[in-house]
Each structure stands twice: as C-alpha cells, then as structure tokens.
Amino acid sequence: MTCDFSYHVPTQIYFGKESFHHLGAELKKYGQNVLLLYGSERLKTLPLYQTICEQTSDLNLFELGGVEPNPRHSTVNKAATLCKEKHIDVLLAVGGGSVIDCAKLTSPAAFYAGNCWDLVTGKAPMERFLPIVTIPTISGTGTDMDAFGIVSNTETLDKVPFFHPNLYPTASFCDPSQTFTVSAFQTACGAIDAFSHYLEVYFMRPNLDAHLRCMEGFMKSILHCLPIVLAKPNDYEGRASIMWASSWALSxxxxxxxxxxxxxxxxxxxxxxxxxxxxxxxGLAIILPHYLDFCLNAKSAPLYAELGVNVLGLSPTSTPVEMGKKCIEALRHLFFTTCGLPQRLRDCGVAGTDKFPEMARIACRNGTMHGFVDLTQEDVISILTASF
Amino acid sequence: MTCDFSYHVPTQIYFGKESFHHLGAELKKYGQNVLLLYGSERLKTLPLYQTICEQTSDLNLFELGGVEPNPRHSTVNKAATLCKEKHIDVLLAVGGGSVIDCAKLTSPAAFYAGNCWDLVTGKAPMERFLPIVTIPTISGTGTDMDAFGIVSNTETLDKVPFFHPNLYPTASFCDPSQTFTVSAFQTACGAIDAFSHYLEVYFMRPNLDAHLRCMEGFMKSILHCLPIVLAKPNDYEGRASIMWASSWALSxxxxxxxxxxxxxxxxxxxxxxxxxxxxxxxGLAIILPHYLDFCLNAKSAPLYAELGVNVLGLSPTSTPVEMGKKCIEALRHLFFTTCGLPQRLRDCGVAGTDKFPEMARIACRNGTMHGFVDLTQEDVISILTASF
Structure with a gap:
C-alpha cells in the first residue's frame, strides 16, 4: 500500500500575540489535569507564565521544570511517572524543541509501565497517547507542528530520533513575540536548524516542482529575516516569518x-x-558548509546553482561548480560573519577527533548514507575532521 | 478573541497514482453506506470507477450523478434527501470543484429538514455534518483541501459562497494521473483559477514575508507547469505540481x-x-488582466514589480509602472496565446452590458470593495466593460 506521499497535519495552530486567549478553552477540551513541562525556572518570571496561570485558573496545573537541552530519557521517565500519579489529561510543553520533544515522548510513556527508552528503540510499541499542547518560545526545530522528536540517553551517550503519527501536537500557540528575548546566538542556531531542514530535503529533489519552489520561498524568507531580527530583536514580522517557516519545515x-x-x-x-x-x-552551522563543500562536484553542482539563484540571489553567470562555491561562501558569511558563530568544533567543546569514527558509524547506521551524494563512514569522518 | 491567524487543515491527503489503495479503508472508518456524487456519466467508463467499485465492494454504494458545473441548490436538496432515505454515513465526491462543493453543502443539508439554501443564506445554522471524502479529477479550485464551497440558485440567479470549519474534507485522494484527460481548455481554466487564488491574496500583502515567498513559489510553479502539461497532457510531474499548488491555495x-x-x-x-x-x-482569465490594469497605479506598482521579478522572471530594469504593464502582458500572453483562451466576455455568451450595474452591486455587497486598491461599483462596471 503505497502512494507518492500522504500528508496529514492535524495540529491546530493559533498564531500571534493574541493567541493565548484560546489556551484555556483548548486545554479544557481534554480534561482537568494539565502537566506543564518547561526548562529553566526563568519561565516563572515571565508574563507568559502569568498568562498560563490565568488561562488554567479553573484547571489543575501540575508542573515539571528542568527539562534540559537535548532532553534526557530519565527526565521523560520522571514526567511519565508524574502523569500516572496525577492522572494527567493533557501535556502543556512551554519552551524550545527540547521541552516539546520531552512532552512528545512523555505522551506515550504515560501509558507504558517500563522505561521510555523501550519506546524509542522499538522494544515496546507506542500505543496510547496523551494530547500535547505546545507553546514554542524559540523558533527552529519545527517540533510544534511535526510528529518527530529526539531524546538522549546519557548512560549510553545515544541520541535517538523517534516518530509516530499520533505525536503531532493537538494544538500549538505560536507567538512570535515570545522569541523577542531569545539571544542572538540561539536565534541564529534556531534559524539555521530550520534552514537546514529545508536545504537537506531540497537537495534530495522531491519530484514536485511545487515543493521545490515553496522550499525556496521558505529558505529565502529565513535568510532574509535572520539578519533583520539579529539587528532588531523585537521585529515582530521578522520573528513571525522565521517562526512560521520553522514550523512548516518538518510537517x-x-x-x-x-x-x-x-x-x-x-x-x-x-x-x-x-x-x-x-x-x-x-553544530549544523559548523558542519553544513563542510558537508556542502564535500558533496560539491560536477554532477551535484547544478543543485547548488539553482539554490544560488533562487534562494541566495546570486547572479547565474558562473559555472555550476563556481556557483556552488559561492553558495557555500554566502552561507559561511551569514553564519560566521553576520551571526558571529564559532567556526570550528574545537571551539565548542569537542576535545579531539578520536570519537569521529564511532560517530560516523552511528550516523551512517553501520553502512553508507544514501543522499544526493552518497556518504561512506570515511566520508563522514572527513567532513567531521574538516569541521574540527 | 483574536490572534494573527489560526490554521487548521485536518484533511488527510493521499497523493499519487497508488493512493486509491487506501480508499476502502478510509471510507469504512465512517460506516457502511456511501453516497457517490459525480457529474457526467462518463465516469462509469473510466478505470477510476472500477477502482471505486472494488474499494467499496464490501460497502453499500449509492450513487447520484448529474451534478452540474456551478452546482445548483436543487441538486444539493436532492442529494440531501437521498442521504436521509438511505442513512448515508459518508459522502464520496468524485469530479471537479462543482461536485465537491455539492458534497460540501450536502454534508450539513443531510441533517437539515428544510431547503439547503437556508444554510447558505444563514437562515438556519449548519449543525451536524456528514464526513466528506473527495477524489478531484481536475485541478484548480482547491476545494479538496479547504472549507469553502459555492452554490448557485437558478431561481434567483444567485451564486453564493459558503464556509464552515467542519467542511474540510476528512480525506482527499489526489491522483495527478486522473487529470491527464482533462482538456487543454479546462486545464488552463483550472490552473488560472488556482493562480488567481494566490495572486489576489499576494496583492493583499499578508504581513509575513514567509507567506509572500511561499505564494511566489506556488505561483511560479503553476505558471511553469501549465505550458508543460498543455504540450504534454500526460506529464505526471507537471500535473502533480499544479494539483498540489491548487490544493494549497485556499487551505x-x-x-x-x-x-x-x-x-x-x-x-x-x-x-x-x-x-x-x-x-x-x-471568466477569471478574461477579467484578471483588466482588473490588474485598472488597479495599476504609482502606489500599487511596486507590488506588480515584485511579482514580475519573483514570479514571472522579469528583469527588474524598468520603472514599477512599466513592470506592472509587463506583468499584465506576460499573463495575457500565457492566457490567450499559450492557452488559446477567448479574450472577451462577448465571445463567451455574455450578450450585453446591461446587467453589469447589478452584477457590480452584488460583487461589491452594495458598497465598496476594500482591497489593495479600493473598487467602487462604478470601477467594477469599468472592469467588466473593458472585459466585454
């Protein structure tokens, strides 16, 4: 049973600074007991937290803070236990992709007696789900409108993606003004994450011209708006475009x-x-230019040339390979000059190259990655080493 | 209770030539009794009809054919009566926008004792709904993935749009190969309808850069693919892009x-x-260039210039007003030279201009249309007269 593709995003999006008026009614659809998941305790100092309390004043609001970046399976287990104890009806995830991903795995884990890691590795199936409502406070991951998540196991040092069609949030409240206070660093990292979601699919050439042209539109908008919001963090329209483009990337x-x-x-x-x-x-900002550099060859160059003209606004006067180099140069300029991000993994806590072979093996799932250019484990080691 | 916008399209899309494998299972979700709505009896000669019969072999399939272009409220009343008599569980609309719109109004009319026209005029509320499954066989309207419809009353010569959030089809089976046999004329008309859906919103300048860039992508793809499928009607990818772009236009x-x-x-x-x-x-192909011509002025010209560069591939060397004229010229060339459509209303059965004042009054809802350029009833008469 196949078709070209199926598409189904049941998430209700409330977009904009007035969207929270709908929050209480949305939560109430699912029951009385709400578990608020969040990261830093700073949330408690924000007007957003007041709004949440007001909107849930006639509900029972339970809380679990401290969800870490790259969320841990142990935190998910803690949240799932709380769901069972408190008979939680709906999860409210407020924060970045990590908090929302934590909620996504908590959703089926709340109905599973064992370790949530079993649900990620496929040892146990995801069967029942708590509804998930999200309030993203940073743009980038798109996890507020997709059915993917990623979770880390700090015991095994694994970081594993998971997916289930029932993991789409039932509703997401996307208010661009919540991202005004996101640092320039995190703003850049989020936008580059979203950009990369599009770029990587774009280079895989889905068959439809309509897909390609839309992805170009979203990429163009992200690259256009990123410098705007870096210069003026309160630019609502720029923040809104990056937020909306991020949400659609993985839907x-x-x-x-x-x-x-x-x-x-x-x-x-x-x-x-x-x-x-x-x-x-x-990590993406550092690796992406080296990855694109490694994959640039006479056969792949026309893809780069099309990206250059339609997204980066380059003049189509050079050879495709030259265009490819100009694309990489333009992205480097954006990432490292405009955004001021560090350029090398060694500047970001990666102590040495000794783990690269193992990392390459896992990234390649013990084989070869088949993409717009195939990458062997050796190739991945080369890309990581160039990025080091 | 407002927000910038809310977005919620619950329709499950099965896209592609193999998508019908999922049809039986999808219908069965809603019950045993299916009402097939269609237009021409030609459907019965197509492999698609065989497929529908196979997929519904263990269901009760009832049929109502003869749904006309610009569907009539009297046909909807007939369908609603059949739904009540046969205890229909789900509507299956197979055809163009007219058949699907007929199903959309039948959906609430099946639970209403009176004339369906009451539901359109607001005399009675839409309260309960039959689920709608669609198989579009022509691209353009986008009604397979939106909650709008339009219905004609041949007694009063009214043609009235209707909307309800529960009118999104629950599933649509979009197979581009079903549109291979659509005539060049209907292919062009459908694509121009979809293009106009984007263009009209584009000129209204929704605030988000991301929206603008995506609409540009969809418009570009429609204009790119239309000549391809006119030259080669079986071009699957071209048909697929136009189909997908059409579906998204009004979602x-x-x-x-x-x-x-x-x-x-x-x-x-x-x-x-x-x-x-x-x-x-x-009608749109004939009126759109005159409408754009009427609205082109020094203030609106930058919109045209942006469209010209980003969608029509024009070089940004002229003044904005000149760019606007070039845009209109490019569209005229596509509509009338490439597609070979008639250029004037008088060539399409419009006998005279005497009804234009009344038509303008209704189009303007007795007032003035407020758009990217405001249009009075006199203005609309001018546009209609130029199109005549």
Whole structure:
C-alpha cells in the first residue's frame, strides 16, 4: 500500500500575540489535569507564565521544570511517572524543541509501565497517547507542528530520533513575540536548524516542482529575516516569518516523494551533540558548509546553482561548480560573519577527533548514507575532521 | 478573541497514482453506506470507477450523478434527501470543484429538514455534518483541501459562497494521473483559477514575508507547469505540481493576517458565471488582466514589480509602472496565446452590458470593495466593460 506521499497535519495552530486567549478553552477540551513541562525556572518570571496561570485558573496545573537541552530519557521517565500519579489529561510543553520533544515522548510513556527508552528503540510499541499542547518560545526545530522528536540517553551517550503519527501536537500557540528575548546566538542556531531542514530535503529533489519552489520561498524568507531580527530583536514580522517557516519545515508539507536519507547533515550533527552536548543549530552551522563543500562536484553542482539563484540571489553567470562555491561562501558569511558563530568544533567543546569514527558509524547506521551524494563512514569522518 | 491567524487543515491527503489503495479503508472508518456524487456519466467508463467499485465492494454504494458545473441548490436538496432515505454515513465526491462543493453543502443539508439554501443564506445554522471524502479529477479550485464551497440558485440567479470549519474534507485522494484527460481548455481554466487564488491574496500583502515567498513559489510553479502539461497532457510531474499548488491555495496556509476583501477579482467573476454560467476559470482569465490594469497605479506598482521579478522572471530594469504593464502582458500572453483562451466576455455568451450595474452591486455587497486598491461599483462596471 503505497502512494507518492500522504500528508496529514492535524495540529491546530493559533498564531500571534493574541493567541493565548484560546489556551484555556483548548486545554479544557481534554480534561482537568494539565502537566506543564518547561526548562529553566526563568519561565516563572515571565508574563507568559502569568498568562498560563490565568488561562488554567479553573484547571489543575501540575508542573515539571528542568527539562534540559537535548532532553534526557530519565527526565521523560520522571514526567511519565508524574502523569500516572496525577492522572494527567493533557501535556502543556512551554519552551524550545527540547521541552516539546520531552512532552512528545512523555505522551506515550504515560501509558507504558517500563522505561521510555523501550519506546524509542522499538522494544515496546507506542500505543496510547496523551494530547500535547505546545507553546514554542524559540523558533527552529519545527517540533510544534511535526510528529518527530529526539531524546538522549546519557548512560549510553545515544541520541535517538523517534516518530509516530499520533505525536503531532493537538494544538500549538505560536507567538512570535515570545522569541523577542531569545539571544542572538540561539536565534541564529534556531534559524539555521530550520534552514537546514529545508536545504537537506531540497537537495534530495522531491519530484514536485511545487515543493521545490515553496522550499525556496521558505529558505529565502529565513535568510532574509535572520539578519533583520539579529539587528532588531523585537521585529515582530521578522520573528513571525522565521517562526512560521520553522514550523512548516518538518510537517511533511515539503517532503513529497523523496528517496534515501533526507537528513544526512542532521544525522552527522546529531552524533556531535549526543557526544558533546553542543547546541544542535551551532553544530549544523559548523558542519553544513563542510558537508556542502564535500558533496560539491560536477554532477551535484547544478543543485547548488539553482539554490544560488533562487534562494541566495546570486547572479547565474558562473559555472555550476563556481556557483556552488559561492553558495557555500554566502552561507559561511551569514553564519560566521553576520551571526558571529564559532567556526570550528574545537571551539565548542569537542576535545579531539578520536570519537569521529564511532560517530560516523552511528550516523551512517553501520553502512553508507544514501543522499544526493552518497556518504561512506570515511566520508563522514572527513567532513567531521574538516569541521574540527 | 483574536490572534494573527489560526490554521487548521485536518484533511488527510493521499497523493499519487497508488493512493486509491487506501480508499476502502478510509471510507469504512465512517460506516457502511456511501453516497457517490459525480457529474457526467462518463465516469462509469473510466478505470477510476472500477477502482471505486472494488474499494467499496464490501460497502453499500449509492450513487447520484448529474451534478452540474456551478452546482445548483436543487441538486444539493436532492442529494440531501437521498442521504436521509438511505442513512448515508459518508459522502464520496468524485469530479471537479462543482461536485465537491455539492458534497460540501450536502454534508450539513443531510441533517437539515428544510431547503439547503437556508444554510447558505444563514437562515438556519449548519449543525451536524456528514464526513466528506473527495477524489478531484481536475485541478484548480482547491476545494479538496479547504472549507469553502459555492452554490448557485437558478431561481434567483444567485451564486453564493459558503464556509464552515467542519467542511474540510476528512480525506482527499489526489491522483495527478486522473487529470491527464482533462482538456487543454479546462486545464488552463483550472490552473488560472488556482493562480488567481494566490495572486489576489499576494496583492493583499499578508504581513509575513514567509507567506509572500511561499505564494511566489506556488505561483511560479503553476505558471511553469501549465505550458508543460498543455504540450504534454500526460506529464505526471507537471500535473502533480499544479494539483498540489491548487490544493494549497485556499487551505488557509497562505492567508495569514490579511485585511479587507482578499478575493476581489473572484467576487467580480462569480457574478459573471452566476448570470451567464460560463466556466469560472475562463471568466477569471478574461477579467484578471483588466482588473490588474485598472488597479495599476504609482502606489500599487511596486507590488506588480515584485511579482514580475519573483514570479514571472522579469528583469527588474524598468520603472514599477512599466513592470506592472509587463506583468499584465506576460499573463495575457500565457492566457490567450499559450492557452488559446477567448479574450472577451462577448465571445463567451455574455450578450450585453446591461446587467453589469447589478452584477457590480452584488460583487461589491452594495458598497465598496476594500482591497489593495479600493473598487467602487462604478470601477467594477469599468472592469467588466473593458472585459466585454
């Protein structure tokens, strides 16, 4: 039973600074007991927290803070236990991708007696689900409108993605003004994460021209708005565009009929943040130009040329390979000059290259990555070493 | 209770030539009794009909054919009566926008004792709904993935749009190969309808850069693929792009925070097809260039210039007003030279201009249309007269 693709995003999006008026009514649909998941205690000092308390004043609000970046399976287990004890009806995840991913795994874990890691590794199936409502406070991951998550096991140093069609949030409240206070560093990392979600699929060439042109539109918008919000963090429209473009990146809207591994650069970076706990978007910013450089050849160059003209606004006057180099140069300029991100893994806590072979093996799932250019484990080691 | 916008498209899309494998299972979710709505009896000669029969072999399939272009409220009343008599559980609409719109109004009419026209005019509320499954066999309207419909009353010569959030089809089976046999004329009319859905919203400037860039992508893809499928009707990828771009046009994906009347040209055309029963997309093709010409001025010209560069591939060397003229010229060339459509209303059954004042009054809802350029009833008469 196949078709070119199926598309189904049941998430209700409330977008904008007035969206929270709908929060209480949305939560109430699912029951009385709400578990608020969040990261830093700083949330308690924000007007957003007051709004949440007001909107849930006639509900029972339970809380679990301290969800860490690259969320841990042990935290999910703690949240699942709380759900069982308190008879939680709905999860409210407030924060970045990590908090929302934590809620996503908590959703089925709340109905599972064992360790949530079993649900990620496939040892046990995900069967029942708590509804998930999200309030993203940073743009980038798109996890507020997709059915993916990623979780880390600090015992085994594994970082494993998971997916289930029932993991789409039932509702997400996307208020761009919540991201005004996100630091320039995190803003850049988030936008680069979203950009990379599009770019990696774009280079896999889904068959539909309509997909390609839309992905170009989203990428163009992210690259246009990122310098704007870095210069003016309170630019509502710029923040809104980056937020909306981020939400759509992994929803399935642009995937279409791709073959192979659509997220090669992501898979490489996941191993870096699993081993060294560095910010995902920073890892991508460092690795992406080297990955693009490694994959640039006479056969792949036309893809780069199209990206250059349609997204980066380059003049189509050079050879495709030259265009490819100009694309990489433009991205480097954005990431390292405009955004001021560090350029090398060694500057971000990666002590040496000794773990690269193992990281490459896991990124390649013990084989070869089949993408728009196939990458062997040796190739991945080369990309990581160039990024070091 | 407002927010910038809310977005929620619950429709499950099965896209592609193999998608019908899922049809039986999808229908069965809702019950045993299926009402197949369709237009021409030609359906019975197609492999698609065989597929439908196979997929519903263990269900009770009832049929109502003869749904006309610009579907009539009397046909909806007939379908609603059948639903009540046969205890229909789910509607299966197979055809163009007219058949699907007929199903959309039948959905609440099946639970209403009176004339379905009451539900359109607001005399009675839409309260309960039959689930709708669609198989579009022509691209353009986007009604397979939105919650809008339009219905004609041949007694009063009214053609009235309707909307309810529960009118999203629960599933749509979008197989581009079903559109291979659509005539060049209907293919062009459908694509121009979809293009106009984007263009009219684009000129209203929703606030988000991300929306604008995506709409540009979809418009670019439609204009790129239309000549391809006219030259080669079996071009699967071209048909697929036009189909997918059409589906998204009215889903809410690109609406964002617009103000005023987003569909001025559509509202004008709706009066033409209400009075003269001409193909909607043809009416748009004739009126759109005159509408754009009328609205082009020093203030609006930058919008045209942006469209010219980002969608029509024009070089940004002229003044904005000159760019605007070039945009209109490029669209005229596509509609009338490439697609070979008739250029004037008088060539399409519009006998005279005497009804234009009344049509303008209804299009303007007795007032003025507030759009990217405001249009008085006199202005609309001018546009209609230029199109005549």
């Amino acid at each position: 399935g809207f642009t995937f279409g009929p791709t073959k192979g591994t659509p997220f090669m650069c992501h898979w490489i970076e996941d191993e870096v943040s699993a081993k060294y706990d560095i910010t995902h978007g920073l | 809410g994906f690109t609406f964002g925070p617009t103000k005023g009347t987003p569909f001025m040209c559509h509202w004008i055309e709706d009066e033409v097809s209400a009075k003269y029963d001409i193909t909607h997309g043809l």
